[in-house]
Amino acid sequence: MSERYPVLEGAEPFYFEGNSIGILVSHGFTGSTQSMRPLGEAYAKAGYTVCGPRLKGHGTHYEEMEGTTYEDWTASVEEGYQWLKDRCSTIFVTGLSMGGTLTLYLAQKHPEIKAIIPINAAVDIPTMAGAQQIQARFLDAIGSDIKNPAVTELAYDKTPVQSIKEINKLMALVRQNLHEIKCPALVFVSTEDHVVPPDNSRLIMDEISSEHKKMIVLENSYHVATLDHDQPIIIDQTLKFIEHVLNQTAV
Known part of the structure; x- marks a missing residue:
């Protein structure tokens, strides 16, 4: 499906060439790359090579999204992963919301991925399961669940x-x-999230087989934590985590 609508300003994919360590950053459902750009820029500033793909059907118009499948979205992150593989020897993956789901998906498909950083990742949303029975074509927006009143997420309004x-x-x-x-x-995981129940992250922690796994609770952000009050914590802790993983490997 070719996209009929122009990409919204601020929703473009982004790429930063850096060292041989790559980081894929994925935005979420009905959102755009705008939600992940501050993280991508911070990781690039630290010297890493960064890829922030735009998921197909996102960042244009919700009618465009309506025509895409989850396979289109997995293909979008696979393409970004391949871009990094062509340039980097080691790859980390992070993502917000459905971007976190796609982060988990990539880790399942590519065991060579060095480590993952899911942020308010979605694996079970009961309200969405119920929404499938609704006869309407569009529902209200779910974007911009942000505690900070000065910040708005670039996301669809339906x-x-x-x-x-x-x-x-x-x-x-x-x-x-x-x-x-x-x-x-x-x-x-945010303690208060009006889109993805926080117990999704606890389920992920319980079910993954990783020996080295850690949860950080975000006390001052809602769902779109990457644009919220705790953004500096996410950036700081992610960079420390990446450094720790790389040092463990070097030992």
């Missing part, structure tokens, strides 16, 4: 019901294979 069916398929696929993940994991 949610396609067809897309909810697709994310449900993706979550079910990832959830049943969580045990396959063995790489180190740093899991961020």
